[in-house]
Amino acid sequence: MIAVTLDLEDVPAEHRPAAAAALEAAGVADGHLAVELVDARRIRELNREHRGRDEPTDVLSFPIDGGGGRELGPRELGDVLICPGQAADLTEAVVHGVLHLCGYDHETDAGEMLALQAEVLDRLGAQR
Numbered sequence: 001m002i003a004v005t006l007d008l009e010d011v012p013a014e015h016r017p018a019a020a021a022a023l024e025a026a027g028v029a030d031g032h033l034a035v036e037l038v039d040a041r042r043i044r045e046l047n048r049e050h051r052g053r054d055e056p057t058d059v060l061s062f063p064i065d066g067g068g069g070r071e072l073g074p075r076e077l078g079d080v081l082i083c084p085g086q087a088a089d090l091t092e093a094v095v096h097g098v099l100h101l102c103g104y105d106h107e108t109d110a111g112e113m114l115a116l117q118a119e120v121l122d123r124l125g126a127q128r
Contacts (some may be wrong), residue, residue, distance in 0.1 A: 010033035010034035011094075018094040018124060019080075027118045031065070031075035033101060035082065035094060036074045043083040058087040061100035095120050 006023060008016045015035055021104040023029075038046075044056040051060075063078040078095030089110050104113035 005030055007032035010051065012037070015090065018091045018120075019098050021120050021124055022095045022098035022117075023077075023102065025116055025123075026099060026104070028077070028102055031077040033077040033080065035080045035097070036039075037084055038039055038081050038083050043086065045079060046081065056083055056086050058083055059093040059097040059100075061097045063101050091124060092117070092121060095124075096098045 006020065006029070008019055009032075011019045012034065012035060016095065019035060022040040023031075023033075040056040043058075043060060044054065046060055047057045048054045050062075060081045063080075065078070078101045080094065080101065081113060082090065082093045082097065084090060099113055099117055099120075104116065106113040
């Protein structure tokens with residue numbers, strides 16, 4: 001049996017509480033994810049390549065593992081890239097990106113993702 005753990009080593013230390021809170025709210029108790037801060041040129045390039053939108057954006061998420069493969073090792077959740085110059089709030093961008101990695105999609109759901117995001121941000125605000 002593999003131990004259930006979160007690996008947030010590749011998340012900048014100041015953003016780990018937001019990433020952990022989003023994962024907890026989504027019911028994800030194990031896996032690895034990475035958060036990287038990038039400039040406007042890079043996020044625009046990735047947004048064009050992966051979403052067909054030739055403009056910079058605040059956050060992009062790239063899910064890797066939908067939950068399978070646990071017998072081979074820890075779950076690989078994916079990567080969140082954030083452009084600080086485009087994000088109004090970095091904590092919100094981290095939570096938003098991590099929820100996307102967990103399968104939430106505000107463009108197709110009935111408001112569940114943004115409601116959960118607001119809950120997480122409220123809890124994080126209460127902890128500060």
